[in-house]
Amino acid sequence: MIFFLYGEDTYRSRQKLKAIKEKFKTSDKSGVNLIVLDGEKTPIKNICQEILTVPFLYEKKLIIIENLQRRKGGGQDEIVKLIEKDKIPKSSVIVLWEEGDVLRNTKIFNLLNRPKYAEKFSLLTETQLTKWVEAEIKNKKIKIETPALKLLINYVGSDLWQMANEIEKLTAYVKTKKEKQNIITVFDVNLLVKSKLDDNIFNLTDALGNKNKKLALKLIGEQIQGGFSALYILGMLTRHFRILLQVKELLQNEYSFISPADPAIRQKIAKDLNLHPYVTSKALYQSKNFSLEELKKIHQSLLSVDIKLKTTNLDPRLLLDLLTNQACS
Numbered sequence: 001m002i003f004f005l006y007g008e009d010t011y012r013s014r015q016k017l018k019a020i021k022e023k024f025k026t027s028d029k030s031g032v033n034l035i036v037l038d039g040e041k042t043p044i045k046n047i048c049q050e051i052l053t054v055p056f057l058y059e060k061k062l063i064i065i066e067n068l069q070r071r072k073g074g075g076q077d078e079i080v081k082l083i084e085k086d087k088i089p090k091s092s093v094i095v096l097w098e099e100g101d102v103l104r105n106t107k108i109f110n111l112l113n114r115p116k117y118a119e120k121f122s123l124l125t126e127t128q129l130t131k132w133v134e135a136e137i138k139n140k141k142i143k144i145e146t147p148a149l150k151l152l153i154n155y156v157g158s159d160l161w162q163m164a165n166e167i168e169k170l171t172a173y174v175k176t177k178k179e180k181q182n183i184i185t186v187f188d189v190n191l192l193v194k195s196k197l198d199d200n201i202f203n204l205t206d207a208l209g210n211k212n213k214k215l216a217l218k219l220i221g222e223q224i225q226g227g228f229s230a231l232y233i234l235g236m237l238t239r240h241f242r243i244l245l246q247v248k249e250l251l252q253n254e255y256s257f258i259s260p261a262d263p264a265i266r267q268k269i270a271k272d273l274n275l276h277p278y279v280t281s282k283a284l285y286q287s288k289n290f291s292l293e294e295l296k297k298i299h300q301s302l303l304s305v306d307i308k309l310k311t312t313n314l315d316p317r318l319l320l321d322l323l324t325n326q327a328c329s
Helices: 010-025 044-053 076-084 107-112 127-141 146-156 160-176 186-210 211-225 230-253 263-273 276-287 293-312 315-326
Strands: 001-006 033-038 060-067 092-097 116-121
Touching: 001 010, 010 033, 010 060, 010 092, 010 160, 033 044, 044 060, 044 076, 044 092, 076 107, 127 146, 127 160, 127 230, 146 160, 146 186, 146 230, 160 186, 160 263, 186 211, 186 230, 186 276, 211 230, 211 315, 230 263, 230 276, 230 315, 263 276
Parallel strands: 001 092, 001 116, 033 060, 060 092
Antiparallel strands: none
């Protein structure tokens, strides 16, 4: 028997792998016949030997081979031959697990990419993600308000590793609340989830505010790859540039008679815009990098991207990259 597990959603593929292990251990509690091999580095002759060797004291042997497709210098053909010539013993259960997507033009992929063997774990759609989060929270014996559920998904996106971690934190938190209602609220999500994500994205807003295009593009790529919602990223960028625009307008209109270097300017702007002094200081510094007209155009572009993200199927990464190019030009 052969299982071929792959796809971008490594959380669910790992969960599937874990389930296979646990089922196997119900018959082989010692785990003596559970073998996990690094398919990228283990000598191919050792892998083949494990496949062909009979189990010790039990009827079945589970061999997990991770990331065989990453292997350099060949070796996969030996596994292909064993499968094609039906030389794999009935006692050997093989799981080929790949981290992320895989190469499609290989013999082993073409051989195994069929319902009999393969299961692909793609990133969940928004509807699927909503159902997954609801099920996970229900399993924790707690509830979540609908607005809080939407907010949680907007903040975290499709990264199930982080989502599972956030659900654990939220579960532990609500069970300590005095109300003892075991319900996750919008306040809870903002308190425990948003603050962490804000920290992660500060570097990105700073890079854009300082017109560091290379760093900004790199950080946007990391945020998207990490599964963060494009709408959340855009929301943070919109807030940042709105502050820069407001600060620039005050400097040119209300406080044009005060030198930007005067310490009093920070206090006045912080009070007028209800900003933390630290945020105000950054905005004062970064607003020098833009003219008032530039900031107005960027603000309009942010609104335009927001509409496109909500009404079209355009690539979110492409839209954010184009926005970055404009802001850093």
